[in-house]
Amino acid sequence: MQKSTKRKIRRFLLRVIPIGIVIAIALVAGARYGINLGTLLTVIPASALLVALWSLASGRSPRKDEILETVYSSSPDEWEYKDSEGIYTYKKNTDVRLEDEDYQSRMDFDEPWVHNYSNSTAYRRSLYIYHRSSLIDKKTIIQADETRVFIPLPTVSDLTITQDENKLGQIVNYNKRIDGPRGNHIQRYERYLDEGGITVQPQTRENRNILNRVVSGVKSVISV
Structure with a gap:
């Protein structure tokens, strides 16, 4: 049997088995505590759906818009910067990172x-x-005022940047090695925007897909 076929079977079983377990538990509980059939017919499909959604969500890779949402909704202090590598790693999910272009390529x-x-x-x-x-x-970053x-x-x-681009600017300037407390780096960056005549556009990002919100809600409920 080919490896790809084995992986498909394994993914299928990982999604189906939890549903079977939920149904079995519901049936046993119904028999033991005298829950009527009508109630079971309501509870079992709902529980199975929740498990299926959670299994589906946890078994797939995040979409591009989800990764970007993670970056653009983060705070500058949630990133760890390694100056020697030019890499910003998101502390809450180390699979997500930002990388500076090689210095020699500027x-x-x-x-x-x-x-x-x-x-x-x-x-x-x-x-x-x-x-x-x-x-x-x-994204393109300009190192201004002699870096x-x-x-x-x-x-x-019109010398504008988007809200998303502004968030990247905050992350980069907060984490770079600049003299003074990091808390002042954002204010310093904003002063540079004003001095350069650059303004930030109003928020225009679309909300997450409704299904993503439902799945996230299901996962949070199950994890409680």
Whole structure:
């Protein structure tokens, strides 16, 4: 039997067996405590559905939008940065990480807004979002004021960045080795945005898919 077939059978059994166990427990409990058949016919399908949803949710890999939601809804202090590797690891789920583009790959950058700073030297680098070994997304970060601040690339027309890009800017600036307490790094970053004439767009991210919310709710109930 091929390995792929074995994996499919194993996944099927892992999803079916818990449902069978729930049904068996319900039948035994019904016989022991005198629960009528009508009640059992209501409880068994509902319980089986909850187990099936939980099994399905726990057995699949997160979708791209779920990974991005994890990143963009996080707090800057929930990341651990290794300067020697240029990697930001999400503490609550170490499968999720951000990676700086190699320092040697940076490119000179020059747009009018970088001349608003005391030093107009700036560089363009990429920031990669990963889930395990899978590349989820790539964003452009500008090292401005001679690398003193890290700003997501704003649109040329109106010098704006999205809420998501702003969150990346907060994460990067909070965790980089900059003089002073980390709590001040976000304020420092925001001052640089103001000085550069860069504004953050209103929140436009879509809510999570309703099914994802239902599955998350089911998992939280089962884990109680």
